[in-house]
Amino acid sequence: xxxxxxxIPDGPLKDKWTNYxxxxxxxxxxxxxxxxxxxxxxxxxxxxxxxxxxxxxxNVKAFCYQDSPRRAHSIAAQGGINAAxxxxxxxxxxxxxxxxxxxxGDYRSREANVYRLAExxxxxxxxxxAQGVPFARDYGGLLDNRSxxxxxxxRTFYAKGQTGQxxxxxxxxxxxxxxxxxxxxxxxxxxxxxxxxxxxxxRGIIARNxxxxxxxxxxxxxxxLGTGGxxxxxxxxxxxxGSNTTAAWKAHKKGAYFANPCYTQIHPTCIPVHGTxxxxxxxxxxxxxxxxxxxxxxxxxxxxxVRKGTLKAVNIKEEDRDYYLERRYPSFGNLxxxxxxxxxxxxxxxxxxxxxxxxxxxxxxLDFSSAIQRYGKEEALVKGISDxxxxxxxxxxxxxxxxxxxxLFAMYKQITDDNPYETAMKxxxxxxxxxxxxxxxxxxxxxxxGMYAIGEANFSDHGANRLGASALMQGLADGYFVLPxxxxxxxxxxxxxxxxxxxxxxFAEAEKKVKEEIxxxxxxxxxxxxxxxxxxxxxxxxxxxxxxxxxxxxxEAISEIAALREEFYKDVRVPGGADExxxxxxxxxxxxxxxxxxELFARDALEREESCGGHFREEFKTEDGEALRRDDEFTHxxxxxxxGKPSDAILHKENLDFENVELKTRSYK
Amino acid sequence: MSTVKTLNLTLKxxxxxxxxxxxxxxxxxxxxxxxxxxxxxMLDILNGxxxxxxxxxxxxxxxxxxxxCGSCSLYINGEPHGPSRLVTTCxxxxxxxxxxxxxxxxxxxxxxxxxxxxxxVDRSAFDRIQHAGGYISVNTSGNTQDAxxxxxxxxxxxxxxxxxxxxxxxxCVAACKNxxxxxxxxxxxxxxxxxxxxxxxxxxxxxxxxKQAEKExxxxxxxxxxxxxxxxxxxxxxxxxxMNREFLSAAITK
Numbered sequence: 001x002x003x004x005x006x007x008i009p010d011g012p013l014k015d016k017w018t019n020y021x022x023x024x025x026x027x028x029x030x031x032x033x034x035x036x037x038x039x040x041x042x043x044x045x046x047x048x049x050x051x052x053x054x055x056x057x058x059n060v061k062a063f064c065y066q067d068s069p070r071r072a073h074s075i076a077a078q079g080g081i082n083a084a085x086x087x088x089x090x091x092x093x094x095x096x097x098x099x100x101x102x103x104x105g106d107y108r109s110r111e112a113n114v115y116r117l118a119e120x121x122x123x124x125x126x127x128x129x130a131q132g133v134p135f136a137r138d139y140g141g142l143l144d145n146r147s148x149x150x151x152x153x154x155r156t157f158y159a160k161g162q163t164g165q166x167x168x169x170x171x172x173x174x175x176x177x178x179x180x181x182x183x184x185x186x187x188x189x190x191x192x193x194x195x196x197x198x199x200x201x202x203r204g205i206i207a208r209n210x211x212x213x214x215x216x217x218x219x220x221x222x223x224x225l226g227t228g229g230x231x232x233x234x235x236x237x238x239x240x241x242g243s244n245t246t247a248a249w250k251a252h253k254k255g256a257y258f259a260n261p262c263y264t265q266i267h268p269t270c271i272p273v274h275g276t277x278x279x280x281x282x283x284x285x286x287x288x289x290x291x292x293x294x295x296x297x298x299x300x301x302x303x304x305x306v307r308k309g310t311l312k313a314v315n316i317k318e319e320d321r322d323y324y325l326e327r328r329y330p331s332f333g334n335l336x337x338x339x340x341x342x343x344x345x346x347x348x349x350x351x352x353x354x355x356x357x358x359x360x361x362x363x364x365x366l367d368f369s370s371a372i373q374r375y376g377k378e379e380a381l382v383k384g385i386s387d388x389x390x391x392x393x394x395x396x397x398x399x400x401x402x403x404x405x406x407x408l409f410a411m412y413k414q415i416t417d418d419n420p421y422e423t424a425m426k427x428x429x430x431x432x433x434x435x436x437x438x439x440x441x442x443x444x445x446x447x448x449x450g451m452y453a454i455g456e457a458n459f460s461d462h463g464a465n466r467l468g469a470s471a472l473m474q475g476l477a478d479g480y481f482v483l484p485x486x487x488x489x490x491x492x493x494x495x496x497x498x499x500x501x502x503x504x505x506x507f508a509e510a511e512k513k514v515k516e517e518i519x520x521x522x523x524x525x526x527x528x529x530x531x532x533x534x535x536x537x538x539x540x541x542x543x544x545x546x547x548x549x550x551x552x553x554x555x556e557a558i559s560e561i562a563a564l565r566e567e568f569y570k571d572v573r574v575p576g577g578a579d580e581x582x583x584x585x586x587x588x589x590x591x592x593x594x595x596x597x598x599e600l601f602a603r604d605a606l607e608r609e610e611s612c613g614g615h616f617r618e619e620f621k622t623e624d625g626e627a628l629r630r631d632d633e634f635t636h637x638x639x640x641x642x643x644g645k646p647s648d649a650i651l652h653k654e655n656l657d658f659e660n661v662e663l664k665t666r667s668y669k
Numbered sequence: 670m671s672t673v674k675t676l677n678l679t680l681k682x683x684x685x686x687x688x689x690x691x692x693x694x695x696x697x698x699x700x701x702x703x704x705x706x707x708x709x710x711m712l713d714i715l716n717g718x719x720x721x722x723x724x725x726x727x728x729x730x731x732x733x734x735x736x737x738c739g740s741c742s743l744y745i746n747g748e749p750h751g752p753s754r755l756v757t758t759c760x761x762x763x764x765x766x767x768x769x770x771x772x773x774x775x776x777x778x779x780x781x782x783x784x785x786x787x788x789x790v791d792r793s794a795f796d797r798i799q800h801a802g803g804y805i806s807v808n809t810s811g812n813t814q815d816a817x818x819x820x821x822x823x824x825x826x827x828x829x830x831x832x833x834x835x836x837x838x839x840x841c842v843a844a845c846k847n848x849x850x851x852x853x854x855x856x857x858x859x860x861x862x863x864x865x866x867x868x869x870x871x872x873x874x875x876x877x878x879x880k881q882a883e884k885e886x887x888x889x890x891x892x893x894x895x896x897x898x899x900x901x902x903x904x905x906x907x908x909x910x911x912m913n914r915e916f917l918s919a920a921i922t923k
Contacts, residue, residue: 048809051809052809055808055809066732066738066740067730067740067791067792067793068739068792068793068795068796068837069796070739070796070837071732071733071738071739071740071837072738073732073733073738075733075737075738076733076735076737076738085816085817087817120811123811125816126811126813126814126815126816127807127809127811127813128816129813129816129866130805130807130813130814130866131804131805131807131866132805132829132860132861132864132866132867134826134827134829134830134833134860134864135816135826136826136830137820137821137823137826137827138823139823140820141820141821141822141823141826142817142820143816143817159830159833160830162737162834165737165834165836166830166833169833172799173799173803173804173805174804174809176796176799176800176803176804177804177806179796179800180800180801186796188793188796211785238735240732240733240734240738241731241732241733241734242732274703274705275703275705275706277703277706277710277713277714278706278710279707279709279710279713279734280734280735282734282735283735410755411735411736411760414753414756414760414762415707415760415762416705417705417762417764480809480811481809481811484809529717529720529721531713531717573720575719575720575723575724575725575726576725580687580786581687581728581785581786581789583726583728584720584726
């Protein structure tokens, strides 16, 4: 346990960050010019960190696997970003945002980190507006807000359904300004394949130029990973096709602890799987649950008929519908947190009430017909239309819905060929976000000196379940406002170090290993393509390490993944060579790492004998099927140390001390 | 959904080993494609078959597959992002094609977008245009003024958003007979021109970005409007008119 020092500053919760900032070491501007920092990943966390570090005067080398930093997957975030501005005067405050996030995370995150996050949230909005991010505004010209699941205030800032895009383009523009000045050296189409550690400190990376295949050495005084989450271990997820765990996993294999890998968010509202050739899943924003009602048929025979295509949702009478969220959780209804909504959907489908004709009948209705009627009647009143026809009301209501969610409805129609204005949407939970990640202390430093992890890549702020509109907040908080301070404290000791050489034996050794792994993959001459293994891994994860986990299933998953990994190395076929653009080789390397991470993930889930947030163990539930936390034994972070293979990983525990919040059973009933 | 008949197609795909090799259109038959599959899933299936046969799979850019990252491109049957409107290639579905159809798939073509391999092109010229002025010079201090201290007329804020919705895919360039980047540049210029925060550097911004676009080898705009038609995000050519006004006024007064 002594190995894990979270370095949380002393003092009252609300003063910790201020006191910390007042007491850290600073690097003078002249010395910053002599210090290099590598930032891997250019999403909200990596992009904002790279820009800010460069503004401060450090020499930044930024890496992304995409052809431009603007394409990192933060761009796909739809709903919004939370900030405790209290512009609505509805009682919001730093403390409330902190409290909601701690509770939403099912009391499995660090108080001090989350408080700091809530504290800097307001700066993010100010900063983004100054950068020209076009947030939604009301007619008075002031910023508009909306509400998200699991909270009782309106604190979410948004830019239609494209908030992530606009925030990322803001960070990208800040990067561009520094690239133009030569303060950021940008390496597009580069993938980090290892971290280099010299005398116990992270001093550089090995990266592959994805266009030429060249293996390159890059040195720096510190390395920052903003490389996102590992949801693609499930093959099908809302992540981008290229999203991967390689950078984080390589860091883990070099000694960085991996924390809480089993905490994964399965988002309730995604478009269901349509067939075995499907490559990815698409999210329908949580904001839809403001107006959509979720239901399945109350009768098994109706569900069967819907799947067969002989019965339509509109023809099922009101009394034959089961609005199961409203039934089970009357106070929060359709706006329960994501983990609760997802599990409830699975429960109904497992019982045979699913409405989609795929292998597992996985799908439920998300229905806007009552909202359309409600808004239609309101509009008719506002417009002074007396005695409006049913058609008129429907048309008026549909136009209100279109104003609110038009782009999402269009996307749904494009993908499914169904018109959601006329018939209920079909949705099902899908893997969306991973709360677990590299273990970091209060400084966002991993247990490797000089190696930092920010944004989704670290584990620190969301506990066992993330609330909506909090990922964007954390990514930008880490990159703009936290890391730039904390890294200075570390780099202050490096002002006399001088340039880090890439000729050291450590660099040579790391490069050699990377080349050997690549050579193995391209020369393997197996019979099965990479996707075969990735899909198989995904199925094991989804069926046994997904929304409901059991001892038996997890044990099976562990041995099946280990066997699959062995088969992968024996039988994978990677066409083409190492010295050229080779997308199959890129995929193979990423899947190799997922095959290790998946096993650790299942082990972590097995070890955590309780249910909390996104982690649900069938053995630990209340009488009415809700998650049963076991605070006496599991109020800790599980941080895993790599020792050769996932089955030999050593567990270290960091106890979570709650001094300001009382641990309660989460209830949304 | 799954009861629909599958499609058999002939694909004519541009293959080019690298940026110096000479490329050519190759023919690939493909069968049993579900109309619910996306266009890129269809290419995944093709590639799976090629790998199994020991042939080299087709290289193409793609990432989010949600129509927002701007990675995917492809010139499909003579149109950037294919036949549907307001849709990127990754959101194009096979139900837009008929059984037995021949589909031509080429890279986005422009002098400023050199082919890297097969259907993948180098669009870094767009990044360099942004380096030339696609930003507001404000440091991340945490001490900027309160976000609500300057009210912005809703109409302008909304317009700025519509301009900022550009995903930088390059369809506008691929659609243009002059391979002009005007719509792309204009979208960024407009976003900032419509916001008070963007005013301070407005003149330098438009001059520098337009200059950089010319330097990259993009052609001039001749107002055909093809870019607007093919833009998957529906960016209006009114942005180009606004950019031209901004440019003119900057050129005269600067």
